[in-house]
Amino acid sequence: MNAATQSVIEQVGTRSVSSIRADFPILHQQVNGHPLVYLDNAASSQHPQVVIDAISQYYQKNHANIHRGVHTLSQRATDQFEGAREEVRRFINAGCSKEVIFTRGTTEAINLVAESFLRPRLQPGDEILISALEHHANIVPWQHVCQHTGAVLKVIPITQAGEVDFTAFESLIGPRTKLLALAHVSNALGTVVPVENFIAAARKAGVPVLLDGAQAIPHSVVDVQKLDCDFYCFSAHKLCGPTGIGVLYGREALLQAMPPWQGGGDMILTVSFEKTTYNQLPWKFEAGTPHIAGAIGLGAALRYLNSLGMQNIAAYEQQLLAYATRQLSKVEGLRIIGTAPHKAAVVSFVTKNIHPHDLGTILDTEGVAIRTGHHCAMPVMSFYGIPATARASFAFYNTFAEIDRLVAALHHAQNVMG
Amino acid sequence: MDLKDLYRDVIVDHNKNPRNFGRLEPADLHADGHNPLCGDQLSVTVNMAGDRIADIRFDGSGCAISVASASLMTEAVRGKTLTEFASLHARVHELLTQHDSSIDPVSLGKLGALSGVREFPARVKCASLCWHTLQAALQHETNAISTE
Numbered sequence: 001m002n003a004a005t006q007s008v009i010e011q012v013g014t015r016s017v018s019s020i021r022a023d024f025p026i027l028h029q030q031v032n033g034h035p036l037v038y039l040d041n042a043a044s045s046q047h048p049q050v051v052i053d054a055i056s057q058y059y060q061k062n063h064a065n066i067h068r069g070v071h072t073l074s075q076r077a078t079d080q081f082e083g084a085r086e087e088v089r090r091f092i093n094a095g096c097s098k099e100v101i102f103t104r105g106t107t108e109a110i111n112l113v114a115e116s117f118l119r120p121r122l123q124p125g126d127e128i129l130i131s132a133l134e135h136h137a138n139i140v141p142w143q144h145v146c147q148h149t150g151a152v153l154k155v156i157p158i159t160q161a162g163e164v165d166f167t168a169f170e171s172l173i174g175p176r177t178k179l180l181a182l183a184h185v186s187n188a189l190g191t192v193v194p195v196e197n198f199i200a201a202a203r204k205a206g207v208p209v210l211l212d213g214a215q216a217i218p219h220s221v222v223d224v225q226k227l228d229c230d231f232y233c234f235s236a237h238k239l240c241g242p243t244g245i246g247v248l249y250g251r252e253a254l255l256q257a258m259p260p261w262q263g264g265g266d267m268i269l270t271v272s273f274e275k276t277t278y279n280q281l282p283w284k285f286e287a288g289t290p291h292i293a294g295a296i297g298l299g300a301a302l303r304y305l306n307s308l309g310m311q312n313i314a315a316y317e318q319q320l321l322a323y324a325t326r327q328l329s330k331v332e333g334l335r336i337i338g339t340a341p342h343k344a345a346v347v348s349f350v351t352k353n354i355h356p357h358d359l360g361t362i363l364d365t366e367g368v369a370i371r372t373g374h375h376c377a378m379p380v381m382s383f384y385g386i387p388a389t390a391r392a393s394f395a396f397y398n399t400f401a402e403i404d405r406l407v408a409a410l411h412h413a414q415n416v417m418g
Numbered sequence: 419m420d421l422k423d424l425y426r427d428v429i430v431d432h433n434k435n436p437r438n439f440g441r442l443e444p445a446d447l448h449a450d451g452h453n454p455l456c457g458d459q460l461s462v463t464v465n466m467a468g469d470r471i472a473d474i475r476f477d478g479s480g481c482a483i484s485v486a487s488a489s490l491m492t493e494a495v496r497g498k499t500l501t502e503f504a505s506l507h508a509r510v511h512e513l514l515t516q517h518d519s520s521i522d523p524v525s526l527g528k529l530g531a532l533s534g535v536r537e538f539p540a541r542v543k544c545a546s547l548c549w550h551t552l553q554a555a556l557q558h559e560t561n562a563i564s565t566e
């Protein structure tokens with residue numbers, strides 16, 4: 001049975017998925033002689049025309065350096081850049097736009113917190129708590145600060161299904177814990193971590209919490225005040241926005257107390273050779289000329305996503321996930337890795353006789369783009385005793401018919417590899 | 419880009435039934451190779467007779483290209499001197515990486531089946547891992563080598 005015989009209604013809120021697809025020029029092309037099926041959205045998602053237009057309008061009409069110029073273009077660029085910050089604030093419901101710091105992405109946001117917030121607070125023997133399903137971006141910065149301070153990285157184990165073990169967490173968090181840094185959604189497995197429970201326990205223990213939201217924010221409504229986290233990090237390029245721009249949300253009181261991380265222009269008020277005074281939030285953390293077009297593109301992406309409604313997006317993606325899980329489970333010799341009951345639209349899998357890399361290559365010749373490898377989560381792969389997985393990750397512009405194409409391509413791979 | 423150029427029958431066969439699979443114990447020489455990007459992991463053990471490769475085995479896990487390449491390599495290098503190995507390695511490397519290579523794949527025997535790999539740049543490392551690993555073993559480098 002496939003989508004053609006199923007008469008599914010593909011609808012995100014009031015909009016049909018076929019009309020949404022028309023917003024994304026890149027989707028309408030042939031790859032290796034087949035219509036592109038793009039299922040690598042967890043790595044990076046695609047851009048609607050309105051985002052591309054916002055960026056090109058900016059370069060065509062409004063580009064200048066921001067903040068210090070008195071001329072018109074500089075004023076326009078500044079307004080647009082700061083306007084984008086306000087879009088972000090609203091999207092994540094931060095209390096004020098001072099709490100929204102532009103970074104190059106999730107990775108830089110986490111490094112900023114590691115170096116500026118955590119490192120000065122650490123004593124030898126202090127502990128940083130992460131989980132076993134983290135992306136390398138939420139592992140390596142902590143290892144760095146541990147190396148420099150004598151602090152210790154503690155890892156909450158995961159279960160076979162790919163869930164963070166809450167009981168183990170309760171026994172790991174303690175008086176020496178100085179930070180809990182958790183993925184909101186796992187990129188390798190799709191697990192949605194019930195971060196609310198972890199945050200509540202951390203609050204009780206007086207432990208600050210950073211959430212790596214890179215994979216959560218494209219699939220759900222994120223409200224940082226309701227979550228009650230201290231830091232939230234994400235990248236624009238997984239949210240239909242450009243690469244090279246991302247966000248660190250931080251609680252104002254914490255950000256105020258943190259020293260600047262990088263020095264340079266924009267982050268200062270006055271400079272003399274004797275003494276430099278620093279700018280206010282959020283600019284204190286934004287040294288140098290930022291990715292202005294990137295922020296504007298991100299703002300446009302958030303408006304676009306809001307027009308569809310994150311709740312509607314989440315609901316449709318859950319339908320895709322359910323269908324993909326069902327259809328993939330029927331493929332002989334295929335095993336899904338990561339079977340938590342609550343997942344984002346990500347399916348990681350291995351097959352009995354075909355290495356994920358061969359699958360990736362063969363699917364590509366059928367026009368189907370998936371990711372294969374360790375997904376920057378090598379400890380997750382070691383946990384399951386596998387070198388790599390194949391991962392199909394979905395966005396709201398994917399269709400049921402595309403899932404059928406994925407399944408057909410997998411059957412083709414089985415034929416090729418005998 | 420034709421898939422059948424990459425997954426030729428010889429490759430599919432050597433992936434399913436790798437030759438010289440296992441370990442020589444004891445072995446004169448040994449090296450481990452690792453391709454962190456794909457997680458391919460293989461080890462090569464060699465026994466020498468003078469400067470000739472008298473016997474060779476490989477084991478490990480990886481994609482079809484890396485397994486078949488290693489299997490084909492073990493067949494091709496058995497009995498070769500170190501000098502002959504170096505020249506074969508150079509020719510295979512050129513076959514895998516250079517589009518304008520003048521090397522006739524047929525002249526490489528079964529190894530010629532790897533000529534399709536160069537059309538798939540992401541997969542070149544898979545095919546070359548075993549060769550780098552064997553070279554390391556022959557140079558008495560017992561440390562793990564990596565393609566990164």
Ligand SMILES: Cc1ncc(COP(=O)(O)O)c(C=O)c1O
Pocket residue numbers: 042043104105106107108135137138183185186187212214215235246376
């Ligand atoms: C869960 C998670 N964290 C962090 C990152 C790193 O994001 P970026 O490379 O955009 O900094 C990613 C992206 O791959 C991710 O999926």
